[in-house]
Amino acid sequence: xxxxxxxxxxxxxxxxxxxxxxxxxxxxxxxxxxxxxxxxxxxxxxxxxxxxxxxxxxxxxxxxxxxxxxxxxxxxxxxxxxxxxxxxxxxxxxxxxxxxxxxxxxxxxxxxxxxxxxxxxxxxxxxxxxxxxxxxxxxxxxxxxxxxxxxxxxxxxxxxxxxxxxxxxxxxxxxxxxxxxxxxxxxxxxxxxxxxxxxxxxxxxxxxxxxxxxxxxxxxxxxxxxxxxxxxxxxxxxxxxxxxxxxxxxxxxxxxxxxxxxxxxxxxxxxxxxxxxxxxxxxxxxxxxxxxxxxxxxxxxxxxxxxxxxxxxxxxxxxxxxxxxxxxxxxxxxxxxxxx
Numbered sequence: 001x002x003x004x005x006x007x008x009x010x011x012x013x014x015x016x017x018x019x020x021x022x023x024x025x026x027x028x029x030x031x032x033x034x035x036x037x038x039x040x041x042x043x044x045x046x047x048x049x050x051x052x053x054x055x056x057x058x059x060x061x062x063x064x065x066x067x068x069x070x071x072x073x074x075x076x077x078x079x080x081x082x083x084x085x086x087x088x089x090x091x092x093x094x095x096x097x098x099x100x101x102x103x104x105x106x107x108x109x110x111x112x113x114x115x116x117x118x119x120x121x122x123x124x125x126x127x128x129x130x131x132x133x134x135x136x137x138x139x140x141x142x143x144x145x146x147x148x149x150x151x152x153x154x155x156x157x158x159x160x161x162x163x164x165x166x167x168x169x170x171x172x173x174x175x176x177x178x179x180x181x182x183x184x185x186x187x188x189x190x191x192x193x194x195x196x197x198x199x200x201x202x203x204x205x206x207x208x209x210x211x212x213x214x215x216x217x218x219x220x221x222x223x224x225x226x227x228x229x230x231x232x233x234x235x236x237x238x239x240x241x242x243x244x245x246x247x248x249x250x251x252x253x254x255x256x257x258x259x260x261x262x263x264x265x266x267x268x269x270x271x272x273x274x275x276x277x278x279x280x281x282x283x284x285x286x287x288x289x290x291x292x293x294x295x296x297x298x299x300x301x302x303x304x305x306x307x308x309x310x311x312x313x314x315x316x317x318x319x320x321x322x323x324x325x326x327x328x329x330x331x332x333x334x335x336x337x338x339x340x
C-alpha cells in the first residue's frame with residue numbers, strides 16, 4: 001500500500017498543472033498521484049494527465065470524469081485512493097518537495113505505532129507580485145513533532161486557518177465519516193477540512209513549509225470579485241457547516257473539539273458576511289442577515305457565542321458607517337495576512 005495519495009483536481013489546467021505534478025514526483029513510488037481531470041474541454045489537460053500516467057505508471061494515475069466541480073474531483077480522488085493518508089493539492093498550487101519527502105518519512109514512522117488521524121503542516125500564501133510571501137505557521141498553536149489530542153492544541157490567532165492546504169487525513173477515516181462533497185459548488189475545501197474533525201482523535205504537527213497556495217489569477221475562485229459573484233455557493237457551504245456543527249453530540253467528544261470547530265465556523269461566517277458587506281446591495285445585506293438567522297435557528301447556543309465574539313461583532317456593526325468600519329478593518333487584515 002502507498003503511504004500517501006495526493007489528488008490533483010484539474011479543470012482546464014494546462015497552463016500550470018505540470019508545475020504542481022513535478023513538485024511531487026521526486027517523492028518516489030511510495031506516493032500515489034491521482035490527476036483528476038474534471039471534464040476539461042478547452043485545453044490539453046486530459047492529454048497531459050494521460051502522458052504523465054504513461055511515463056510514471058508506478059506513481060501517477062489519471063482519472064477522467066464528467067464535470068462535477070472541485071468537490072466531485074476531490075470525491076473521485078478519495079474513491080480511487082490507495083494510500084494510507086490522503087491530501088488534495090489544487091492544480092495551480094504546488095508543494096515544497098523536500099518537505100513532502102520528510103512528511104512521508106514521518107508518516108511511515110508513525111504507522112509503526114498505529115498512525116494518526118490528521119497530520120498538519122504549514123502553508124505559504126504565494127501571492128503574485130508580493131515581495132514577501134506570508135507564511136501560515138502553527139508552531140505557537142500545536143505541539144511540534146509529537147502525537148497529541150484536541151486538548152493539547154493552543155490558541156489559534158484570528159489570522160490562522162486550518163485549511164485543506166495544510167491537512168493530511170487518514171484515508172480510511174475519511175471513508176468512515178462518509179465524506180462526500182457537493183457537486184458544482186466552489187469553496188467545498190472548507191467542508192473537507194471541517195466535517196471530519198469529530199472523527200479525529202490523534203493529531204501530529206510538523207513545522208514544515210509544505211504547501212504553496214497560489215493567489216493572483218483574475219479568474220481564481222478566491223478572487224474577491226469572483227467570490228462576490230459566487231456568494232450563493234459560499235452561503236451553501238456555510239450552511240452545510242452549520243448543519244454539521246448542529247448534528248454533533250459533543251457530550252461524547254473531547255470538549256476541546258467543539259472549541260476548534262467553533263473557531264473554524266466563526267471564520268467562515270466572517271468570510272461569508274464580509275463578501276456580502278462588500279457587495280453592499282440590499283439583497284446581499286438581506287442574505288447576511290439570513291445566514292446569521294440560519295445559525296440562530298439551527299444552533300442557538302453557538303449563535304450566541306459567535307455573535308458575541310470579536311468577529312461576530314465586527315461583521316454586524318449597524319448602519320452604513322458600521323459597514324464602512326468593517327471594510328476598513330478587513331482591508332487592513334488583508335494587507336497584513338496577504339490573502340486575496
